[in-house]
Every structure is written in C-alpha cells, then in structure tokens.
Amino acid sequence: MSNELKKTLGLSAALSTVVGMVIGSGVFFKPQAIYTSTNGGPGLGIIAWVLGGIITVTAGLTAAEISAAIPKTGGMMVYIEEIYGEKLGFLTGWMQTVLFFPGTVAALAVVFAQQVAELMGYSSTQMSIVLPVAIGVILLIALINTVGSSLGGTIQTIATICKLVPLILIITFGFIKGNGNPIIEPLVGPGVSVGGALGSVLIATLFAYDGWINVGAIAGEMKEPGKDLPRAIVGGLSIVMAVYIIINIAYLWVVPAAELKTATAPAALVANSIFGPIGGKIITVGILISVFGALNGYLLTGPRVPYALATIGILPGSKIFEKLNKGGSPSNSIWLIAILASLYALSGQFNLLTDLTVFIIWVFYVFTFIGVIKLRKDKPELERPYKVPLYPIIPLIAITGGLFVIVNQLITSTLIAVGGILITLIGLPVYSVTSKNRINK
Template sequence: MSKELQKNLGFAAAISTVVGLVIGSGVFFKPQAIYTATNGAPGLGIIAWIIGGLITIAGGLTATEVSAAIPKTGGMMIYIEEIYGKRYGFLTGWMQTVLFFPGTIAAVAVIFAQQASELLGSTSDNMKMVLPIALGIILLTAFLNTVGSSFGGYIQTIATLGKLVPLVLIIIFGFVKGNSTSIFNPMVGQGVNSVTTLGHVLIATLFAYDGWINVGAIAGEMKNPGKDLPKAIVGGLSLVMAVYLAINIAYLWVAPASELAKVTSPAALVATKIFGQIGGKLISAGILISVFGTLNGYLLTGPRIPYALTKDGLIPGSKILSKVNKGSSPYNAIWLVAILSCIYALTGQFNLLSDLTIFAVWVFYVLTFIGVIILRKKKPDLARPYKVPGYPVIPIIAILGGAFVVINQLITSPMISLGGIIITIIGLPIYTYMSKRNS
C-alpha cells in the first residue's frame, strides 16, 4: 500500500540542497569548455560567470515567488500547470523525467568517473574505467536514496560541507601563491565572434549555476516551505555566485586561460600547481566529494517529478511509480531515473549532455518567469508569502537573459537543440493517450 510523502525536510536540508545541486561539477570542469570557446582568452569567460550569475539570481528571485505561492511536490511542473494548464504541466514533468534529470545525472557521473580515473593515474587502462565507474556511482547513489528522503537530505548536508573544503583552499592559496595572470585581457582570442561565443559560454556557466529551481520539487516534503524555500533559494544562490567569482579569478591567478582550456579538470591542475602532486590529489578527492553531492542532490529531487505525475495517472506505469517505502522514498521512481541516467551515460560525453539538458530546461525556465507576470494578472489575490523585488524589472531581466541563451543555442547548435525538442515533444502524444485512457 502506497504512503504519502511526509513533511520531514527543514531549512538546513533545503539550503544545502540548493548549494549542493549548484556547486558541483560545473565550477570545477566547465572552465575548460569556456576557455576553449574563447580560444584561450580569459575576459569573456569571467564576464560570462558574472552575467550567468546575475541571470540566475534574477531567475531565482522570480521563480521563488511561484515556489512559495504553490508549495507542492513537483516543483516547476506544478508551476507551469497552474499557469498554462495541465497539458503543459505534464510536458514539463515529462521533459524533466526523461531528459533533464537523467541527462544531468549522466553528465555529472561521467565527469565524476573521468576525475576518478585521472586520480588513479590517468593511464589508457584507467580511462577504460570511466564507463563502469559512471554507471556504478549512479546505481550506488540511487540505492542510498531509496533508504529514505530524510536520509538523502542528511547525505546532502554532509556532502555540501565536504565540498566547500577544496573551494576554500583553492581560493585562499590561489590568491596567496598565484602570480596574477591576466583576468580580463584579452576578452576573446583571434577569430572568435563575441556575441555567439557569449551564448556558448553562458550555456556552460548556466550549467554550473543550474539546480537552484529543483529544490521546489521537495516543497511538499518541507516543514515550512512558505518561509524556508525563498530563503534557501536566494541565500544559496548569493553564496554560490560569490564563490564562483572568487574561485574562477583564483584559477586565472595561478594558470592562464590558454592552459586551463587544455585540461579536463582545470581545478585539479591549479591545485597541483599550488599544493604539489600529493596536495593536488587530495584536492581532487575533495572535488569528487563535491561532484557526488551534486549527483545525490539530483537523485534526491529528480524522482519526485515522475512520482508527482502518478497522481493523475498520466505517466505510464503510474501504479508502480507511485509506491513509497517505509523511509518515505519513492523508490521505483528513483530507479526509473537511475536507469535512464545509465543509458545517457553510455555516451560518455560530459559537455554534450550538459548542453542538451540546459537548453531544454531553460525553455521551461523562461516560461516560468513569464508565468510570474501572468499569475500576477490572473490571480492577484493568491497568497504570496514572498514577492519578487523590483517587479517587473527583475522578471524581465530573467526572461531576456534566458531567451538569449535559448535562441543562441538554437542557432549555433541546431542538432543538440533539435534532439532536446524531439525528446520533449514525444510527451504530447503520451499525454493525449493517457488522458483518453483514464477518462
């Protein structure tokens, strides 16, 4: 017999989930993609970290209004349904279930495996271990989260504290021991188009910043979501942006952008330069803890989406996916997301998977930002424990920033974008079929 999810998550679990979901693989590994796109120039990369942070904070301030007003399990899917209707709400949940969460988990698992292989020696034999490690860490994390949601929240809190250690050490000793290489000059390398490249590097930084909205997926399991959810999102994002700027300047303080563009893990390179081989390996181990925290965060929140879809029987296998164990964990939904993640991980492509998922999810983020304005007009009397400051300027900034990233990705990477669109649109005939069958 299925049980209802219990309200047993507090503010500490919420803010650690925000920070844990956001600070993970991106800040340690995405500088390589960023400085490759800029052709080894640092300036536009740092600008992108700043712009990406501002867009994310504007988005967080905007979407938090909806999160607090509609504190139900399901997160963005529920917001879209409330604003645009059940069909579009289902499409949001479908995209998150079959693309965003498993694709992101796969990307994080792949980069975890690559870092672990390099830590073991980075020989050709060790690189063959990437796929088994990636699949293994997905399955292990899924198992841990089936123990129960409160246990998953506990893991998240510990992993978040653990991940701050390499960040703090690199920031402090990077500035102390670095030689102050150029931070903003040149802006881009030769033959680089600044506008289209900005779109590319923003996709990379937004992946590093992503995860903030997904804490809304556990709103229905929070003790006091109206009070704790806005503080967790806004406070967590402000902390993340400050840390990201500091550590990326510290990277450049130690190694030029042209060198960071040539290695899989810029953070490990910088750590080795600062602390030597042994110290670098210890920092790399800390980075693995950070990446594990991100992986756990996504597997904590992601399965709550297909679980929410089972309420109306709109997703195939609803009876199976709706089952909850004694630990208040939707265990079958967790295994669904984990299996899909393993399939995506077979590509072994970190940047391709992350670009695919960020494009897809930002389409719906923009719809959520627009929805705040729509909801203000349609339901002015709706109880809003939190209202976005600077309305409507902040929502407009979020909308324009997100629209630029989505449109630029459509133009510059049409195949990746088309793949995301096709996977998402498949949800429409499934919705039609399941709706007719249920009625």
C-alpha cells in the first residue's frame, strides 16, 4: 500500500479549506482591541483589515513555495530546520510548544469564558466565573482529543457551520437595520496618531487572519498545485478579507466605534442591537460554538509539535511525550499543551495573550519568508511544484509587513515582546542539554 497522499483536491476544495482554516474567533472579538487603539476612530480599523489581508495573502503565497518543496509533516518547524539547521528548527518547535499553542488556546478559552459569564448574567470581568470556565473548557477539550479524533472531527464540522451563521446574519440584517454610523472618518480619535496606532491594530487583525501557515499543507493532495495552490490562497484569503471588511463595516453601521471599543464581545453587542436580547443570545451561542471549534482545532494540531520533538529525543521528558495512547493520540503531549494553556489562562487577558502569540509567531514567519529566498540561492535544483508568483516582490512584501509588526511591537509593547523573546530563547540552553544527552546515549 502506498503511503503517498492521494491527489484528489481541486480548486473548489482547496478554496473552502483555506476559508475554513482562517476564519475563527478574531473577527468576533478583535474590534474591541482595534477601536481601543484608535480611541474610537473607525477609519484606521477598516484600513487595518485591508492591510492585514494583503500581508496575509503575500505571506500565504510565499510560505506555500516551501510547503510544496518540502512536503514533510511538521509544518513551519520542519521548514526552518531544513533551511537553517536543527537548532533553529528546535527553537521554532519550542516556541510553538511553550508559547504559541498554549497561549492561543488560553486566549480562546478566556474569551469563551467571558461570553459564558455574560450569558449567565455575570460581568465578563468577574474572574471567579471566568477563570474556572476557561480552565474547565481547556481540560474538557483536551480530554475529548485524548479519547479519540472522531469526536474532534465532528466538533470541527459543527463549529464551521456555526461560525458562518452569525457572520451571514449580522452582515445581512446589520445593513438593513443599522443606523448608518461613520465608517471612515475620523481615522483615529482624539489624542491618537495614525502611525502610533497602526502597529497595534495590525497585530489585532493578524490574529484574526492567522491560520494561513497551514494552507501549504494541502499542496501534496492537490491535483495541480502549481496552478491551483496560488489561486486557492489568493482566492480563499481574498474571500476571508472581503468577509472581514464587510462584517466590520456592518458592525460600525449598527454600533459606533466609540461603543465597540468598550465591548468585550463586539459581535454580540451588534447582534443584541439588531435582534434584541433573545436574538443576541442565540447569535452569542453560535459564536461560542465557533470559539469552541477553534479551541478544538488548536488542541488537536498543537500537541503534534512537542510529540514530533519528543520522537527525536530533543524535548525534556521525550520518553513521556513521544507516547501514543491506544487511540493513537499523543495524549501526554495534549496534556502538556492543556496544562500550559491553563496556566496562561490565569491571566484572564484575551488581548494580551493574543498580542504575545502573534508577535512571536511572526518572528518565525519572517524566517520562513527569508527562507524562500535562501532556498532559491542554496538549492536552485530543488523540485518546486509551486513557485511564488512575482518573485521576489511578493516575498519582500511579506518580509516587510512582518518586520513592521515585529519592530512596532518592540517599540510600543516592549514588555510583551521581550517576554516572548525570553521565553523562546530559554529553548537554546534546553537544546544544548537535550542534544548532548541524545549524542551520549
């Protein structure tokens, strides 16, 4: 029996995969962070959704060349190892294990718990309700994924439907029932400069667009990746960008930016304004199911990184984390991510956690984009089923966008950025010890 992936995916299947992987929780919750950064000015927020989309399209097109050229399981960690060596590859996996995946899971769990608290009639800031619910949902989903993957797959299907329903309803009825509030003017509110706020609003939108790195993983299953992969990326991410821009205009059409900046769940506030309290709660339940699905997706895929590191013996406790249970799940690695996520969730801070994870993941995204150029020079003979169009312009736009986000965060959110870097750099002495132990065995 051949272990090769069957080439069955056409353009339409690839398009729906892209859209499904990217649309998650950010579009429902990030307007608060955006309009807080602009101090209630709507215009820069809409511009940020456009710029974030353009950066994401160029990022997806660039990273897909590496995905198609290095068709190995493991994603970005494997790409970086192939291009730069095992140490940087380990550091990528370490960052994803101790920071990106648990941090993202924690952020989603916190915002899930805040919405549950509000549905129950409590304040979203009441930590005695929020923290137990956040940790509880993390442990529940970890348990589901430990038991088996079939239930997890069912959850993903239901969640995909449930995240589209609130989007469609808010867009449709928002424009019918909205008040017609300002959309573009002013760009920012009083006391805020466009340059000063741009980095913060971009970080917020890039969280909503995250997931594009997985797009290249479908290259091996596509009938004509060279032709259809760029179409799927540009087409799929353009659809996502259009949906994000339209629904954010709909939000503003119903509720002014000055009010959205005070709402932990802007989509729920808008739904409540359109459909009344009962209708708003129904929409909120749909959003909750969507967030639950996103949580499930991250706890399904994230543990594969520490498992992969453990199988080659370079993760502390490798013998523990390389084990699979009877159902074939890396159960110990799942619980590793879940426990770390529970600790991060104790912060109770959705926006802080997402800012931290977006900053650090983009550091490694930029390494990946530069890797495309490096591979072209170092291995010109490498078979490339797909090549990034308009080379080197597209990779350079992706690199420039990424560097802007990184530098801006270092300047405007220094503590968060430095914290992310330090946690990541702890991986260097860890690698030094574990690699020596592996050699000595």
